[in-house]
Amino acid sequence: DFSAPLTSFDWNPAEPRRIGTSSIDTTCTIWDLERSVVETQLIAHDKEVYDIAWGEAGVFASVSADGSVRIFDLRDKEHSTIVYESPNPDTPLLRLAWNKMDLRYIATILMDSNKVIVLDIRSPAMPVAELQRHRAAVNAVAWAPQAPRHICSAGDDGKALIWELPVAAVAPPVPLDNVDPVLEYAAGAEINQVQWSPAQPDWIGIAFSNKVQLLKV
Incomplete structure (x- = not known):
């Protein structure tokens, strides 16, 4: 078949x-x-x-x-x-x-966009945050397995960024778009994928070029 x-x-x-x-x-x-x-x-x-x-x-x-x-x-x-x-x-x-730590929240990315869109499924249509500090398209996103407000994104700018969503993201009147990342890593090439280890939450894996790198948070 x-x-x-x-x-x-x-x-x-x-x-x-x-x-x-x-x-x-x-x-x-x-x-x-x-x-x-x-x-x-x-x-x-x-x-x-x-x-x-x-x-x-x-x-x-x-x-x-x-x-x-x-x-x-x-x-x-x-x-x-x-x-x-x-x-x-x-x-x-x-x-x-x-977000496995808080199932109200889903993150998504648009094609050829530098934004990470964070949604609260209780309030459809309007994002609660737009994370837009990447300088090129975002390719991957992963929530922290042990902290409900931390998320990692990676993109064509070669950066892996860790964000901490403010408590205000729970119910803002407009999407939060002035959030800065709390940690940044430069891989030197476009990052295609990111995974945050649920078994070892201090470690993040990224994939770029022909490599997989492990980063300690």
Whole structure:
């Protein structure tokens, strides 16, 4: 059988037998690894799906070339909730990260944008913060596994930036856009991916050129 190319996957931390994958064919697929079967496949977006992230055990979010962040609950597969749409409908959203320490918050990035958009899923449409100190496109974002207000972003400017969201980000009248990073690392080349170790939260991994580097926070 022909399978459309996959763009990303995420392992369900609450139920390790489950993974979710996203694909260019507009679908997200949930796999049961113990039984080696597809549990469910959903038409998630109107265009290619670029990333997927689990929140609670049966809840995941995805982003797409259609410019939306959508949340799905496996208890109600017929419906989804749109929590954000790009200001320009033609601007794809490439990556997202769900804050495992505070499930109210999701971060996402737009194609060719230097911003990290932080969303509160209780207040759809309006970001609670826009982190915009990168000097080129952001490629990856990861929440700290041990601190609910810390997040790391990495981009084409070769920088990995760690941010601490102010408490005011909980319910600002307008998006916070004057936040400065608390730590900065220069890799010397475009950084393509970043991961924050949940087992060793003092360590962050970044990927650039033909290298993977480990950084101690």
